[in-house]
Amino acid sequence: MERIPILRMGRFLLVTIQVDMHDQLALTLQDDLTERIVADRAKGVLIDISSLDVVDSFIGRMISNIAGMSRVLDAQTVVVGMRPAVAITLVELGLDLAGVRTALNVEKGMALLQGSTVA
Amino acid sequence: MAAIMDLRVERKAQLDLRGGEDVVRLRQAVREHAVAVGFSLVDQTKIVTAASELGRNTIQYGGGGKVEITIVTDGARRGVRLEFTDEGPGIADLKLAMQDGFTTGGGLGLGLSGAKRLSDAFDIESSPGKGTRVVIVRWKAR
Numbered sequence: 001m002e003r004i005p006i007l008r009m010g011r012f013l014l015v016t017i018q019v020d021m022h023d024q025l026a027l028t029l030q031d032d033l034t035e036r037i038v039a040d041r042a043k044g045v046l047i048d049i050s051s052l053d054v055v056d057s058f059i060g061r062m063i064s065n066i067a068g069m070s071r072v073l074d075a076q077t078v079v080v081g082m083r084p085a086v087a088i089t090l091v092e093l094g095l096d097l098a099g100v101r102t103a104l105n106v107e108k109g110m111a112l113l114q115g116s117t118v119a
Numbered sequence: 120m121a122a123i124m125d126l127r128v129e130r131k132a133q134l135d136l137r138g139g140e141d142v143v144r145l146r147q148a149v150r151e152h153a154v155a156v157g158f159s160l161v162d163q164t165k166i167v168t169a170a171s172e173l174g175r176n177t178i179q180y181g182g183g184g185k186v187e188i189t190i191v192t193d194g195a196r197r198g199v200r201l202e203f204t205d206e207g208p209g210i211a212d213l214k215l216a217m218q219d220g221f222t223t224g225g226g227l228g229l230g231l232s233g234a235k236r237l238s239d240a241f242d243i244e245s246s247p248g249k250g251t252r253v254v255i256v257r258w259k260a261r
Contacts, residue, residue, distance in 0.1 A: 020146060022139035023175070054146055054164060056171040057229040085164040093168060093233035094219055 004029045006036050012044040012113055013037065018051045026062040033066055037073045044113035045070050048106055050081025060095040067100040076116055077101065080109035126191035126200060126256070130155070136174050136203070137183045145174045145186060152188050152199050156259050166199055166257040169237040172230040173203045173253050179224055181205025181251055191256065198239070198258035206250040213245060 002025055007014040013036055015029070033045060045066065049055065055063075067077040080103045082090075090097070103109035132152070134145055149170040153163040170186075177184040184205030191200045210216045217235070222228035231253075235241040238255035245251040 020143050022143050024139050053150075054167050054171060056168050056175075057227050057233060058171075058175060061227050083164075085161045088161050089164045089168045089237065092165065092236050093172075094229045094236070095227070095233075 001028070003032065006032060008036075008040055008042070011042060011117065012046060012110070013040065013042045014046050014048070016048040016051070020052075020054070021059065023058050026059055030062050030065055030069075034069050034073070037070055037075050042075050043117040044075055045077045046106065046109045046113060047077065047079045048081050048109075049079060049086075050083065050105070052086065053083065055082070055086050055090055057093060057095060060090060060093075060097060063100055064097060067097075071099075076113055078103050078109040078112050080104065080106055126189075126193050129190040129192060129197075131190075132188045134186050134188070135183075136177045136186055136205075138178065142171055142174045142178065146171050148188055149199065149201065152190055153257075156190055156197050156199055158199070158257075158259055162257065162260060165237040166201075166255075169234040169255055169257070170201055172234045173201065173255070176230050176253075177203045177205045177251075179226075180210075181207030183207075184250070193258075196258050196261070198256050200254065200256045203253045204250065205252075209247040209249055209251055210243075210245040211247050213243060217243075 004017055063079055070077045078101045103112050132148055134148060146167050149167050150163060153166050187202040189200045191198055215221055217231050219232045220228040239258050240256040242254045
């Protein structure tokens, strides 16, 4: 079955979405990440969406869900690399990803996770 | 409404919408047409996102259907027109369905209302038992 790989870096999980995801793939990622947060005792999740040229309401909801689930599981989520055209479109669509922390790139996202989680 | 039905057609493509993979193909096809018309990156993103919302609706609520992607002209204007049709159960209350946050499928309820905001023209026809047809147009900004 097709899956988005989840990498572990110390206390954090790193996901780079590099394909145009169909809905089932997005749902699988959501489930996989939730399980990995618990299995790996992760304190943070970094999701790099810099390759995505479209984020519609389904993917937006998946991002919100992951942030919410990880919060409940005592982990932080940071979404990085959103393209400007995607940000403009998302807001016009009616999604503002409330409650989701964002950073401009992977480096800044990692710094944000390291600063907000205690070893 | 007649205005967006009677445009001159330059190029036409049709796709079946049956499953999630078809939405990915739809996004790619709409992107190609938007690029062919010379849309800016933001305008490409808007019409591709609107297409993604409407294509998912066709599959999830309409039980599958098809989409016709056309490059249209209206005088000096050029744009991309998308027509989604299904023969599903139809929408009982269109006014309600167009409201932000209204959903019968457990989603965010932004599909129709969001797609309308991302389009320059939007038209929907639906009657219970007969299916739904949604047409949107986005023009190249001049």
